[in-house]
Amino acid sequence: MSATDDGTGGSPKPRLLEVQDLRVEFRTREATANVLNGVGYHVDEGETLAVLGESGSGKSVTAQTVMGILDTPPGFVTGGSIRYRGEELLSAKEERRRELRGENMAMIFQDALSALNPVYTVGFQIAEQFRFRRGMSRKDAMVKAAEMLDMVKIPNAKQRVKEFPHQFSGGMRQRAMIAMSLALDPDLLIADEPTTALDVTVQAQIMDLLDELRRERDMGLILITHDLGVVAEVADRIAVMYAGRVVEESDAESLYKRPAHPYTEGLMESIPRLDQKGEELASIKGLPPNLADIPPGCPFHPRCHRAADECSEKLPELRELRAGRHSACHFAEELISRD
Template sequence: MSTKDEKAGGSPESRLLEVDDLHVEFRSREETAHVLNGVSYHVDAGETLAVLGESGSGKSVTAQTVMGILDTPPGHVTGGSIRYRGEEMLSATEQRRRELRGENTAMIFQDALSALNPVFTVGFQIAEQFRFRRGMSRKDAMAKAVEMLDMVQIPNAGQRVKEFPHQFSGGMRQRAMIAMSLALDPDLLIADEPTTALDVTVQAQIMDLLDELRRERDMGLVLITHDLGVVAEVADRIVVMYAGRIMEQADAHSLYSQPGHPYTEGLMESIPRLDMKGHELASIKGLPPNPSDTPPGCPFHPRCHRAEDECREKRPELHDLGAGRLSACHFAEELISRD
């Protein structure tokens, strides 16, 4: 059995994070938006789980709920479970969740420029964690900050710690964010669109860096993105989300070679290829549904070229296709059994 096959199943001992049947609503005076509708996945030590989907599919909301930073109005967790190493997080005290954030779980946010405080130097923001969590002196904490910037391959780290976020390029800011997230050596890292707005060369560097750090630390990595090309080489398993639900879950090879859901199929067909020169790029017609007014049946059926009456009337459950594959499509078996 290959390493990736072993990771696809995992074991209770290696399991870092378990999200089970998670439901989240955003409430206003006018309406209630059901942004997560029964999301379930797990992450093991040393594994990279990629979470794919269009903007608004619930990827970031799931991550923020896991981190415990989306449990105040207008966000409301209405059901489900989040367990870190078997410990239930949704019922934990705020003090306990603060202890876990940074020490055990950490998150790289989508926009590094917004996530970093513009009025403090990058070094101060990294060193602050060592001072308050490790009790280090100001001098020792700053030395650790230099060490962290050097670890993420920022040149001349001893000088760069004294600079402010706006003095860093986009790629360097993202590296600084990674350094800040890894400062306390967490077991689980959630990277929310870590390559957004970066050029292709820098994207590759950031992805290589994350993968290298994951292997060195045996760290679980949740990689949130809408870019299928970014995760093709680094993901062990992939979860595809749409309208706050999981449409498909599979190991990377199976999902890329034979999608088990029409939505995944549409995403794959929209990837530009060298042999398509001169041809119109395929796209999924229409828009994702409004979370406050999701259609009956399969939420993807208004955009699905394979939809039949059953899809419009009956919502498909996420069911097991074998070999660690899951799909929420009435015709999943037909899709993956095609020649």
């Protein structure tokens, strides 16, 4: 599906963002790594899509490719499509991509301390967007920057705009990054591991803030994480990635109730639970595959406890099992129909 019903009976409304069959290689002197191997997902206005998977599954590379900030070299897009409101981005000129970044699409990076410039105040870095994109004076831009910090619930915002990143706590820096990303009121926000290195209480606050802002602005939110527990209450849909592919996509409730892929099953079982006190925490055996030498068949089969001969010979395609549920497993129907 590449469009949604506009509710008027007229022409279908293009999706906010649609990624189809996206392929990316990282080329080095030693080898070529197939980092993305046909990634596809979409997000609509007002919707939260959580993208899950272990480190190296391709979550962040997909986001960087969507934003047009993939480093070339070593990264090269070799196929696929990325459409924003029906407009193809992979063939768009760099000037057009720059117009869209910030104005229409924004990204919160994983490490706020590294993403913020240490030699400029937080307020200056937020205000810079208003000065260059909106033509505001320095004074008016700083006033607007303070309003943005206040919006993300940073206390005493009028004074804190004058402070440097190292004077902010980890949680406050992440809030400042959110303020910077939302400064130009984008339609789509990509949050790459926004709760990394934050304590559990601050994690919950950041997630609640993102969800609140998403609802207030009716924007699409792509939430990248490896932690299923973080997204349990905020995601509308979930895409699970492994070895550069989406291996399962589902509404959040159905996925948590009954995973349709053994990898998702393993991720779910590895979440600590209160009723497991004193028991050994479950884990997925083995390691993710070398992306320069992905095994034949299903990339997950060397680690899968359900693997059969077919799994090492034939690559399972991502297919629809029922409305809104997709899985790339030869035995997906058995998984969702089991008692």
